[in-house]
Amino acid sequence: MKLIIAIIQPHKLDSVKAALEDVDVNLMTVTNVLGQGRQKGLTEIYRGAKEAGGLLNKIRLDIAVNDDFVEPTIAAITKGAHTGDVGDGKIFVVDLAECVRISSAERGCAAIGG
């Protein structure tokens, strides 16, 4: 079991979701986050006071998958979020020690999927 964490451009959420559904990955958690990478933030000005390099809005996806879904999931996110410019985001994959489905108390691989 792996936890896939992806940081993507907000306007790419729809195409990433569609690409994930194509490979049968339907369960995910989505949050609004701020971040900065190689794509620098923009200057903001409030009553003449400048704040350089503010953080940019991004979307974070948290997706728990069984091992044979890891590569399809990575491929789908990459396909849906790619523009080729800086700011497209990153995908992190970490080992997942346990997963429990609260409604049924199922554990492990059985608890992850839809």
Added chain:
Amino acid sequence: MNSGDTAWVLMSTASVLLMTIPGLAFFYGGLVRRKNVLSILMQCFIILCVISIQWVLFGYSLAFGPDFHGIIGNLNWAGLRGVGPLPNPDYAATIPHSVFMVFQMMFAVITPALIIGAYAERVKFPAFLLFTILWATFVYDPLAHWVWGTGGWMKNLGALDFAGGIVVHVSSGVSALVLAIMLGRRIGYNHKPIRPHNLPFTVLGGALLWFGWFGFNAGSALAADGIAANAFIATNTATAAAGLTWAAIEWWQNGVPTILGTVTGAVAGLVAITPACGFVNPMNAMLIGLMAAVICYLAVAVIKAKLGYDDALDAFGVHGVGGTVGTIATGIFAQKAINAAGNDGLLFGNVHQFLVQGFLVIVTVAFAAFMTFVIFKIVDAVIGMRVEEKNEIVGLDLTQQSEAAYTVIE
């Protein structure tokens, strides 16, 4: 001079200001994505600043000044020369000329602001400013002269437009459609509405529009009299009927009525009753509201999706279509029994008025569409109308104004 009339028109002027900010600003602001809400508020706010100045400098004189061949006013009243406390009996015999001028100023302000709905979320700020000034000067001011100015050719033809169906709504709505098509779709727009970021804002704005519209319509009587009362009641009745009808259509089509639909229907009703309110009785006002909701619903929910143009906030679907419905309906339901200064419509045996109203809509559509096309081409060549793709993606608030509406973290 009549102090009651003067007080009413001054209050109505303030009501119409309320329609642009915060009314329209929040109505539109709630409908866009969170990254663009400040751009809408800024556009509405700065239009009030810019057109107020334009109107004092030369706009009022072009629209209402001494007539030049029925097409435009001359510049004799530029800088409000001679526009003072004495009434101008051609326009309003019982209130100061300056009060008539400032009441009309608020109409000149809100009309270009309505167009914002078409180019929302993708226009460059300097281009928007230049477009607005050119449009106000070369589209609004002549049209206001044609319909309302002494000597204006549409007025002489017998146009009935009580509070601005042609001048305000058909003109801005058609221009909005032309702009939406020329500017192209927003990135990510795919024949269905992009989800509004704050519907309570939209409801708040819509409610303030309804409130302010009493000044817009009943104030257009330019007196605190029975015609103003008729306009007030016709306005409320048509708006209620339109809001209810839109909700009912949604209930029937989708199984549930929505607040966005109800507010949109109400605004369509307000638009459609605008040219008619001083000439029709309450029962016919109800019918006009009903017709406006049905036809605007078709325009917004069915035709727009089929044709695929991105009139982002339905400036054409509500104002262009609603204004046309109202202008034609005025030619059907107007009656001299309500307003002796008006005329009878089709329903009361006067086919001529119906034909005049239809003809005026066609001329206005052609004029506004052609002028908007030309002004777009000029502004696009000088500045460029549309923001760069990466700026559109990040949003207009950060890229055009360097500020953000909401914080994600403190």
